[in-house]
Amino acid sequence: MSRRVALFLLAFGVWSWIIWITFVKNLWASDNSWAPDGSATGFFVVHLVLAIVSFVLGTVIGVIGYRGLRARRTEKVGA
Template structure:
């Protein structure tokens, strides 16, 4: 399957953007008062949002890699 250079760049940018956003979210989650019970254990709020963060990191990585591979494949064809 071939994807256009514009689509490849969009996917790559989306992957990078996803990492920037979710790193910030993970830091904020860790520092949140709602994330930790008084005894120091994680709350359900923390667990749910940690799973969401990990899934988003994985999907952002996959999308970014697809974009990177598309950009690289396009540059080899046009050279």
């Protein structure tokens, strides 16, 4: 994997976490997320699942990028 691709994947992973943390904060504060009795609505559940999947994918992609950078670094040290 090239350094450029590895950096892109790592940056994507970090960006994904920043964006989805903000989304979850806004979701939690939204009036659409909670029924009058205080229970979560379908809107909340669906969007929370979407956010969790995005956290997982962002983490996996970021780890792949990080490992790509580390592999390139150890290649240069060993060479």
